Amino acid sequence: MTALRNAPPRYALVVLVVLFFAGLPTVVTSFQSLEWAGVLIFAIAIMGLNVLVGYNGQISLGHGAFMALGAYTTAILVHRYQLNYLVTIPIAGLLTGLVGFFLGIPALRLSPLYLALATFALAVVTPSLIKRPEGLTNGVQGIQLLPPDPPPLLSDVFSLVNGGQPMTSEQWLYYLSFAIALLLFWVAWNLIRHRPGRALRAIRDGEVAAAAFGVNVAGYKTLAFGLSAFYAGVAGSLYGLATGFVSPDTFPVSLSFQLLVGAVIGGLASIAGPLVGGIFTYWLPIVSSQFVSDQTWIPSQISAVFVNAGPAVTYGALLILIMIFAPNGVVGLILSGYRRLRDRLRGAGERGTGQMPPDHQTI
């Protein structure tokens, strides 16, 4: 509870962040808007993972597979059955959530280690599983999706603030992702603050004790799995729409890793963490590849290798370093830094001045 009281002025910060993201497309290019849509989509998926790993203490190395399911649900419904893409987003989320819920039942019997193993294996086989029902998924060819047109009314409103320029479909995709991210973050925040959140954390901190306090352990654990998969499914659906193309290779194992890295770097068991994680994991490969290819003095063969290997090396090193030195991630670091700064400004007399706050290690 002290963590809540010591937190920075929360609402002002939230409003600032929301305003930043709402205004972003008016200052960046249409293409860059699409990239930022990618950030928000990652943030949604990472939030889902965070509910599971950070708040409930279960691990999944297979959230990329859930994203794949969401993306293919939307792609198939739009491409084959000509459904409106907006309708497919909740369908994708619910279907994936349902699958996650049912996968959560056998997961109950598994130790954390075995759960990690099983979900890892799931992530590895997913691409080959997708390839098989070719009639449905188009096999290795993948499925193309046309970029959606923005609703006319929104487009008109947008042109008012954007110097008369109508909304492009990239910008529309950005706002769509933004709206959904906002909604889902709000849902997660409410959930975490209230009874279900307390139950999830109680289970994480000790299943036996939680059960003794009357928490329905099995129910909440499967629910966490389902909810987590729902987020990933929605993110996958948006991901497919934003990239305009889904294929088995869109969802390699490394995607699942990327999500986990995002959750860990942002800070497990924090609401802001997934956003930080989303920004980081989305931009790191892009920025590092652009940066390296821009360096003309590096021979092209070498820079090609850099582009391929750079993110993996960085992700790996960061995962290890964060787990060793800052298990609460970037948000944890900022929070403890803020507290220290504030304590110093208030002067001595407060207990614990200049000391690290006790780490609420979450996993």
Added chain:
Amino acid sequence: MQDFLQQVVSGIATGGIFASLALALVLIYNAMGLVNFAQGEMAMLATFTALSLIQRGVDYWIALPVTLVLAFVGGVVIQRVVIRPVERAPVLTLVIVTLGLATLINGLAGFLFGYVPRSFPSPFSVQTVSILGAFASYQDLGVIVVSAIVLVLMYVLLQRTPIGLAMRAAAHQPEASRLLGIRVSWMLALGWGLASAVGAVSGIMAAPALLLEPNMMQTVIIYAFAAAVLGGIESPLGAVLGGLIVGVTVNLAGAYVPGVGGDLQLAVAFAIIIAVLVLKPNGLMGRGSVRRA
């Protein structure tokens, strides 16, 4: 029938490769209750080391033991530098660290050696020899023999030597072992070193058929997971048995079950993992509970 026997023999050969990597996983599991997700990548890096040696003109049969020694040292160093700081952390933290390690090694290998698949020499010819009416390649037989030697050596080391006994004691009860004068932390490092060396054998045996590139072991590790889980993750003997069963099953499924070719063989391994975890979580040879609080 002849064809069937041939499939079985080559299944045993692949099984030997899986078994070595599975044994590496079991060693670390027993030492600290952890599945090392980086085991495959460590093996891959060792295989690149072997290739570099061979390309510099070192004879295969010298390069192999030299690589194993280097892999051993590498394993010890990884334990000291990366694992030790989080040794007492919850298992989730450890899993994430080994995943980070896997990603890091994969990237490093890509950085150092590139992503173009390379052919890896084999000391065994691809010619076949007839045994009991079935034709088996010298390559397959060689893999079987090398894997068998490694597995027997590991068995002798763990079950028949004082240091092996101390390693097992340290794994089971670190506190009590300390009171007997066993340097527990070094036993852990030793476990990582041995696992790294055994895993390296698996990589070197797999490379001629798979072609060497940074992602080579990503499928092999799944088969090894399946083998370890099937055998009961704490049983070295189970890992070997599981490896052989998985190898033969996957080979036969690929040959005889329509539609299960190429990458879908991986789905067979996945199905084995899930089936064992749900139906018989202790595997074939495991005893007691595998839950770790």
Added chain:
Amino acid sequence: MSTLLALEGVRAGYGQTRALHGVSMSVGEGDIVALLGANGAGKTTTLRAVTGGVRWEGSIHFAGRSLSRMSTESVVRLGIAHVPEGRGIITQLTVDENLRLGAYLRRDRQGVRADYERVFDYFPILRERRELSAGALSGGEQQMLALARALLMRPRLLLLDEPSLGLAPLVVRSLFEIIRTINEKEGVAVLLVEQNARIALELSSHAYVLEVGRVAVEGPSAQLKEEESVRRSYLGY
């Protein structure tokens, strides 16, 4: 008689809580010393401090050597065998493997072989159970195994943490008989932690009574046994 183990002003604790507030005591060469006191008085912590199982301040010397900042493994190598609470049997291994671990540090094969025979003379039951899993032994047999294993370490000092715990009175009696024999025949000094004060005072020559992390009373065991007030207020019988 020369002092083998000497503690002076030892303070120790777990995290924020202090368990020992300056304990001083000594064990002479070949002595049996009892360490008594209620639950939570710090008896186990005292033993753990000696073998480096808990952080401590003050001074602890063994055979004239300071044990400050030494790891458990190194302390043990000096010749201290510690049979911890719960006996420290590695139940996943066989009886024989447990015994072999007792001789893990030794390099004299001949001596080890002879010691095996001696140990089996003390505990014949272990010879029969040699190939069994140690987890399959009864409580009394496990305690014997723990003692046997400790003897194979050829210690100069034996630290025993509540050997009588959970054992039937008859078993306890024979166990303590063996401890006495070992002490007399092998010249091994014993520091014995016990709840069962009566039997511990019978066995030991000197005793310390701990109360919330301090030595409350000390003296020759025979004397403590006789003093009514000590018996009532500290020993509870």
